[in-house]
Amino acid sequence: MGIGRQNWAATWTATGDAYCRLADLNINKRVFDMATEAWLCALTAFEVARRLVADDDREGADVSAKVEAGVQRFGLALGHKVxxxxxxxxxxxxxxxxxxxxxxxxxxxxxxxxxxxxxxxxxxxxxxxxxxxxxxxxxxxxxxxxxxxxxxxxxxxxxxxxxxxxxxxxxxxxxxxxxxxxxxxxxxxxxxxxxxxxxxxxxxxxxxxxxxxxxxxxxxxxxxxxxxxxxxxxxxxxxxxxxxxxxxxxxxxxxxxxxxxxxxxxxxxxxxxxxxxxxxxxxxxxxxxxxxxxxxxxxxxxxxxxxxxxxxxxxxxx
CATH class of the missing domain: 3.40.50.1820 (Alpha/Beta hydrolase fold, catalytic domain)
Incomplete structure (x- = not known):
């Protein structure tokens, strides 16, 4: 994977992580609509990152794991039960x-x-x-x-x-x-x-x-x-x-x-x-x-x- 593509993947992964933290903060504040938006933004960011690292098995697996964890946390925290x-x-x-x-x-x-x-x-x-x-x-x-x-x-x-x-x-x-x-x-x-x-x-x-x-x-x-x-x-x-x-x-x-x-x-x-x-x-x-x-x-x-x-x-x- 090229350096430019790798850097972009890292940027989108970091963006997803930041939205996850924002979602947790909004859940603690009981601002659930804003938390939902943050979770959805996180999942979209992780999907972009996953596509950028599609040719790299290890990094692709790491991002996919973040998506799977995000789906479960989204449901448990916000009542959208999966x-x-x-x-x-x-x-x-x-x-x-x-x-x-x-x-x-x-x-x-x-x-x-x-x-x-x-x-x-x-x-x-x-x-x-x-x-x-x-x-x-x-x-x-x-x-x-x-x-x-x-x-x-x-x-x-x-x-x-x-x-x-x-x-x-x-x-x-x-x-x-x-x-x-x-x-x-x-x-x-x-x-x-x-x-x-x-x-x-x-x-x-x-x-x-x-x-x-x-x-x-x-x-x-x-x-x-x-x-x-x-x-x-x-x-x-x-x-x-x-x-x-x-x-x-x-x-x-x-x-x-x-x-x-x-x-x-x-x-x-x-x-x-x-x-x-x-x-x-x-x-x-x-x-x-x-x-x-x-x-x-x-x-x-x-x-x-x-x-x-x-x-x-x-x-x-x-």
Whole structure:
């Protein structure tokens, strides 16, 4: 990691630590709203630092540990209880997930199953999302990628269905308004799950592009000189999995995601022709950041959950 990038990471980590101290001071003064703001600022600062040290395992692990500790302290100190729940599945498979309820216990709110990227734990993703979801009337159940992906494709879909079962059984969740969000490679898991379980009301996923791209690489007869009939076949193949989803989809293209902008635009055009509800989101890139480009994850996460909120609100309509 370059010296400039390392210095910036240290600066953002120190900023996060300072906000943690400020939160503790405000808690002691019983100024809880200000303490909440400080905690959320700390978590955002740690996420920036974590991205800057992504190529350094030791420092990345240290920052991730600060995020995990911050999530727990945030809940304990300010009453935003982050529950650790156990998801028990077939064949005695059991794993932990983090649940953040929305509003009051009497509020029957929408919920989103969030699956972390392949590079991070569920607690790390929750730390990043807390500033985005804390004031929305929406619950989140955050699952680690490794707990789902380290099984067969069929088992992964069943595991996520058990997560949906858990949410559906909760009195504070509206079982008709449950969505799924897959970050990074988990976007492909979210697609498979939404196609498998039609109870999902909205999906932030890859709409099949990841599997499509891998398949395309093994099809020798599809070339840049393909005639119009071949292009029709390509279009049909590209949208095949998307057609299996009965819910609205949001595909995040570019940035750190697994979906290329060009393929996402082609898929959206195919879906528009077929009348499939598919939207695109493209993360803003911060140019001139130390060590290269950095995704503006704050605006990206906000746009994703604004979309989810809109679609899950519509799902409540009779």
């Amino acid at each position: 529950e650790s729940v156990q998801i028990t599945c077939c064949d005695q498979i059991e794993f932990s997930a983090h649940y953040l309820p929305a509003g009051t216990p009497n509020l029957c709110a929408p919920a989103v199953i969030c699956v972390s990227s392949e590079e991070e734990k569920g607690a790390t993703l929750l730390g990043r999302l807390l500033p985005v979801v804390i004031r929305r009337a929406m619950s989140v159940l955050v699952v680690s990628h490794e707990d789902v992906a380290h099984h067969s494709r069929a088992e992964s879909k069943i595991l996520l269905s058990h997560c949906l079962d858990h949410l559906s059984a909760r009195p504070d969740v509206d079982s008709n308004r449950i969505g799924v969000y897959g970050d990074g490679l988990s976007a492909a898991l979210a697609t498979d799950f939404a196609a498998y379980d039609n109870r999902i009301a909205a999906a932030v996923c890859d709409a099949g592009i990841w599997n499509w791209t891998r398949t395309l690489g093994s099809i020798g007869w599809i070339t840049s000189t393909a005639d119009d009939s071949d292009k029709d076949v390509v279009s049909a193949c590209r949208s095949r999995l998307a057609r299996q989803l009965s819910c609205p989809m949001l595909v995040v293209a570019g940035g750190r995601g697994v979906v290329s902008v060009s393929e996402a635009i082609k898929l959206q055009a195919d879906c528009m022709t077929l009348g499939i509800d598919l939207d695109l989101a493209m993360p803003q890139i911060i140019q001139g950041a130390p060590g290269g480009q950095v995704d503006n994850f704050v605006t990206s996460d906000d746009s994703i959950f604004t979309w989810l909120e809109k679609k899950l609100t519509r799902a409540a309509a009779p």
